Amino acid sequence: MQSLIYFSMKKVFFIFLLAWGFILPSFVLAQTTKKLSPSPVVTIKPSPTATEISRVDITQKSEESLGPLEKLIRDQKLGSVWPFNPIKYAILNSINSGVPANTIVLLLLLPIVATVMAIVRQLVGIRGFGIFLPAALSVTFVAIGPILGILLFMAIVAISTSVRMITRKLNLKLQYLPRMALILWFVSFGILGILFLSPFIDYSDLKNVSIFPVLVLTLLTEDFTRIQLGKSVKTAFGITYQTLILSLISYLVLTYAPIQKYVLLNPEISLGVTFIVDILLGRYIGLRFMEYYRFRKLIKSK
Numbered sequence: 001m002q003s004l005i006y007f008s009m010k011k012v013f014f015i016f017l018l019a020w021g022f023i024l025p026s027f028v029l030a031q032t033t034k035k036l037s038p039s040p041v042v043t044i045k046p047s048p049t050a051t052e053i054s055r056v057d058i059t060q061k062s063e064e065s066l067g068p069l070e071k072l073i074r075d076q077k078l079g080s081v082w083p084f085n086p087i088k089y090a091i092l093n094s095i096n097s098g099v100p101a102n103t104i105v106l107l108l109l110l111p112i113v114a115t116v117m118a119i120v121r122q123l124v125g126i127r128g129f130g131i132f133l134p135a136a137l138s139v140t141f142v143a144i145g146p147i148l149g150i151l152l153f154m155a156i157v158a159i160s161t162s163v164r165m166i167t168r169k170l171n172l173k174l175q176y177l178p179r180m181a182l183i184l185w186f187v188s189f190g191i192l193g194i195l196f197l198s199p200f201i202d203y204s205d206l207k208n209v210s211i212f213p214v215l216v217l218t219l220l221t222e223d224f225t226r227i228q229l230g231k232s233v234k235t236a237f238g239i240t241y242q243t244l245i246l247s248l249i250s251y252l253v254l255t256y257a258p259i260q261k262y263v264l265l266n267p268e269i270s271l272g273v274t275f276i277v278d279i280l281l282g283r284y285i286g287l288r289f290m291e292y293y294r295f296r297k298l299i300k301s302k
Contacts, residue, residue, distance in 0.1 A: 069105060069260070069264060070095055070101045072261060072264060072265065073091060073092055073265070074092070074095070076088070076265055084268060086268075087267040087268050087271070088265075088267065088268070091104055091264070091267060101264070105260050105264055106139070106254070108263040108264065108270060108271070109253065109254055109259070109260070109263055110135065111270075111271060111274045111275075112259070112263065112270065112274055113138060113250045113253055113254065114131050114135060114274075114278075115274045115277050115278055116249060116250065116253055117131050117134055117246050117250060118131070118278065118281055119277075119281060120246060122281055122284060123281075123284070123288060124289050124290060125288030125289055125290030125291055126242045126245060126246060126290070127238075127239050127242045128239060128242050128245075129223055129224065129227060129239060129240075129243045130223075132223075133223050133224075133243060134247045135247075135250060136216050136220060137149065137153065137217075137220070137243070137244070137247035137250075138247045138250030138251045138254055139213075139216070139254070140153075140213040140216050140217055141247060141248070142251060142254050142255060143212065143213040144209050144210075144213045145205050146248060146251055147205075148206060148209070149213065149217070150244060152191065152194070152213075152214070152217050153217055153220070153244070155190060155191070156190070156191070156218065156220070156221050157221075157237075157240055159183075159186055159190045160183050160186075160187055160224060160225050161233060161236075161237075163182065163186045163187075164225060165233075167179065167182070180226075183222075183225055184222070187218055188218060191214060191217075194206075195214075224236070224240065227239065
């Protein structure tokens with residue numbers, strides 16, 4: 001019952017914030033334009049030093065992200081469909097019918113990201129907010145960049161923690177759902193304030209940020225706050241720090257071009273290997289590496 005309430009609440013907040021994003025005024029164009037006096041001598045030429053190298057975002061349907069991937073799959077020489085190439089042919093037909101190649105690549109990379117996080121948590125011992133939250137953060141980092149993503153996430157964490165501590169200090173005995181709605185109110189207002197400052201901050205990623213990554217980051221507030229309720233602030237921030245490590249590792253996997261090309265050209269192998277690794281990893285019942293380090297004196301004494 002609690003999981004059903006949690007899922008329904010998340011859908012309500014998602015719809016509300018999505019509608020809020022559509023009516024949010026854009027401040028990206030609120031900059032002063034210089035007046036140029038007409039002169040037959042003056043010519044405006046693009047300066048090579050002023051050219052900004054744009055970051056390739058595989059979450060967006062653009063020529064920079066789609067062109068190389070589509071060319072890669074179309075230039076691939078395929079054998080017979082069965083038994084080793086059914087997914088390759090399905091990908092080729094999907095791309096020819098208009099499905100973006102970056103969408104297919106992201107879907108093929110998500111099982112690898114989940115497996116990598118499971119390995120890091122199960123074998124190394126790094127803690128985190130499950131698998132969904134680091135995976136969502138990593139996709140957000142791909143969309144808006146790791147620096148801006150970390151800054152926005154830390155701002156959301158700071159706002160939600162402050163509101164939770166203030167409500168506890170004021171002894172406001174609120175029920176869970178109204179309290180979460182109040183926290184999300186402050187988080188939304190705080191992120192809105194950061195976006196209001198974008199005309200005065202010379203940072204292109206902040207000015208061009210889309211609603212999707214901001215929406216994902218805002219909705220992750222509930223997961224962080226829900227975990228905080230049963231733990232101290234210090235423990236919650238420790239898990240948050242380790243979650244960011246997992247997210248950055250996943251971000252590197254998602255943006256590493258050789259991995260993107262490999263999963264696109266060999267989807268059967270990548271999916272099969274991750275499936276087998278997940279099964280083998282689930283059978284592992286030994287100590288984690290960090291536990292070996294933690295209990296090294298006890299192990300050596302034996």
